[in-house]
Structures are given as C-alpha cells and as structure tokens.
Amino acid sequence: MIFAIKIAFVLISAFMLYSVHAKIKQQKKFTLQALTALVLICTTAGLGGVNNSPGPHYTANEVSNIKAHYNDEKSRSKSLKTADKEADKELLKAQNDRKKAELAYNKQKPEFEKEEKERRQAAEEKEKQEAAAKEEQKKQQEEEEKQKQLAAEQQAQKEQEQQRAAAQASAQSQQAQNEQKKEDPQGAMVWIAPTSGKRYHFDPNCRGLNRAKSTTQMTKDNAVAQGYTLCGFEGG
Numbered sequence: 001m002i003f004a005i006k007i008a009f010v011l012i013s014a015f016m017l018y019s020v021h022a023k024i025k026q027q028k029k030f031t032l033q034a035l036t037a038l039v040l041i042c043t044t045a046g047l048g049g050v051n052n053s054p055g056p057h058y059t060a061n062e063v064s065n066i067k068a069h070y071n072d073e074k075s076r077s078k079s080l081k082t083a084d085k086e087a088d089k090e091l092l093k094a095q096n097d098r099k100k101a102e103l104a105y106n107k108q109k110p111e112f113e114k115e116e117k118e119r120r121q122a123a124e125e126k127e128k129q130e131a132a133a134k135e136e137q138k139k140q141q142e143e144e145e146k147q148k149q150l151a152a153e154q155q156a157q158k159e160q161e162q163q164r165a166a167a168q169a170s171a172q173s174q175q176a177q178n179e180q181k182k183e184d185p186q187g188a189m190v191w192i193a194p195t196s197g198k199r200y201h202f203d204p205n206c207r208g209l210n211r212a213k214s215t216t217q218m219t220k221d222n223a224v225a226q227g228y229t230l231c232g233f234e235g236g
Contacts, residue, residue: 173205200220
C-alpha cells in the first residue's frame, strides 16, 4: 500500500516539475507549481525513509528454541520430501505392475474366452443330456405305470373269469347233485365233517363246510345211519 502511494506521489511530482519547466520556457509565473512539486518531493522522500526503530529482543533460550524449531521443520520437510519420493516410487511401481498385468491379460484373453466358451457349451450340453434323461425316465415311469395298470386289469379280469367259472361249476355241481337226489335220494353221495357237527351235505362247497377241518364222502344211507341230518343251507 505504501509503495503504491509512493508511486503516486512520484508521478504527481514529475507532472508538477514538467509544468514548472513549461512555464519557465513560456516565461510565466511558476511559484505555486514549484512549491507544490517541492512539497511532494519532500513527502515522497519522507515516506521512503529508513526505519531505524529497534527490532524485537530475544533471550538466549528463545533463540535456542527458534533454532530447534527451525531444525525440526527442516528435518520434517526432508522427511516429507523423502516420503513423497517413496510414495511416487510405489505409485509408479503399481502403475507398471498394472500395465504388466493388463498386457498379460490381453495376451491370454483369447485363451480365456475360448475356455469360457467351451465351459458354457459343456454346461449347455450337460443340461440337455440331463433334460433328455429326465424325459426318458418320465416315459419309462409312465410305461411302467401303464404296464402295471394293464396287468392289474388283466389279473382282475382273470379273477373274475375264475370266479364266474367256479360259480358256474358250483351251479352245475349243485344241479347235478339235485338231479341225482331226485333220481336216487337214498343212494346219493354226501359229504360230512366228522369233527364239525352232525350234518351231511350234497354240495362239497356248501357254506356249512366252510369251518370244517376235514370232510369225508359217503352215501346218504351211511350218513343217516350214523345220525347225520341234511344241512340247513340245503333245505334241511
């Protein structure tokens, strides 16, 4: 700020001196301008004077502390510079390592892409095979179920036929026995259960013989002679 003021005063003084010189050449009065220029020059000289005021006074301990602080700052500055250099080296090394890694990756990238493609193809093929195996297993299970159902139906039909045949045979046997009883009721053959009651039966499949442990066939006359009577299911 003071320097700017000095410059301003110098410029004004120069202008005033120039004006005085011009008036001298024109033989005009210049007393006011000369005095003004002189005052400005003196003022400028006063602003630029030497400052002879005494500086601050420090004790020996303060001087020692200032020196120690200066040395510490200087040492710390060196340490910071060293640390910065080490950090720059590490950064440069990391950048170089990254470039090397990128170069190595770019070099092996086609191989990586090939392996990845083969892996995807193998996974897709495996998935297709598993799906086909599941479909085949499903078909086999459905076929087995159909075979089981068909076998069950055939078995049921066979049992029904056997039951019908047995019923027909029983009916035929019953009819034959009835006809035989009509023709020769005294000499007809009957069945008895020696350990299960005192009833005789014309039909060996009569319900009255269901619990018999054993049966014996004989003539009706012999059965009657032994105290047997006709089964209630057969009209007795």
